[in-house]
Amino acid sequence: MNRKLLIIIAAVIAIAGIFFVLSGRKTGAAVSFANRASVSSLLKQARRFEAKGNLLEAKLLYQKLVNDFPESSSIMDWQKKTEDINIKLLFSPVITPKSISYSIRPGDTLNKIAREHKTTAELIMKSNDIGDSLITPGRSIKIWVAPFSMLVNKSQNILLLKSDEEIVKTYIVSTGKNNCTPVGTFKIVNKLLNPTWFKAGAIVPPESAENVLGTRWMGFNLAGYGIHGTTAPKELGKQVTQGCVRLSNSDVQELYSIVPVGTEVTIID
Secondary structure (H helix, E strand, O other), X not given: OHHHHHHHHHHHHHHHHHHHHHHHHHHHHHHHHHHHHHHHHHHHHHHHHHHOOOHHHHXXXXXXXXXXXXXXXXXXXXXXXXXXXXXXXXXXXXXXXXXXXXXXOOOOOHHHHHHHHOOOHHHXXXXXXXXXXXXXXXXXXXXXXOOEEEEEEOOOOEEEEEEOOEEEEEEEOEEEHHHOOOOEEEEEEEXXXXXXXXXXXXXXXXXXXXXXXXXXXXXXXXXXOEEEOOOOHHHOOOEEEOOOEEOOHHHHHHXXXXXXXXXXXXXXX
16 A cells, blocks of 8 residues: 555656646746847837937947846847947937036137046037037037046957946957056056157158057057057957057047046056
8 A cells, every 4th residue: 555655656746747847848938938029129129219310218228138138149239239329429419418518608619628528629529510620609519528437458358448337339459469568557648649659769650651559649657658559450359569559540549539638547457
């Protein structure tokens, strides 16, 4: 009798186990389907907002996708979309939580406004579609007021442009060979258009093909080091420089227009 009872109990447990497994599979499939449906819905909304030019709304939805579905194989695409929209917003007249509307006063100049708000004249011009330095009193313009900072990761050869703590854009860079780019926190103390390269024993003019600085220079408060363009874009993503941080010329020009003198740059291994 006891043996029969044990057999019955074992059979019941086995059946329950099978039911549990099947139920789990159904639940997992249902959750997976719900996630896919949710992703699809959010993507459609984001693309619809983007097509209509509602960039702030589109950005929030792409950020939600990144935050809510971190295991998705599409997360890098969504992050890239977020960063692309960040730059579009930065260079557009759309007022964001990190910008203000400023009414131009008599006696104002772009450089004066930029200094007062710790931004750049170039960013003001790009954000407001101003073609030259002439501005009209009474006109309202967008001014970005949130501080920028940069984080360079040498092991990944990337530069993160941040505003407050939000990542605005990720750039591919080259750093120093044999890990010679200095680690620490520095500040941008000077900026130069089409810089001359003062190479040991020679002066290399901006127009020379041998000028490795490219089209822009942003110098650190550490003599001889800074962020600049390149004449060797195929080497981006590698540790090949004499210690500086290199970007493509198009990227360094974009970054140059955004960050003012005084911007903090942190470099980590």
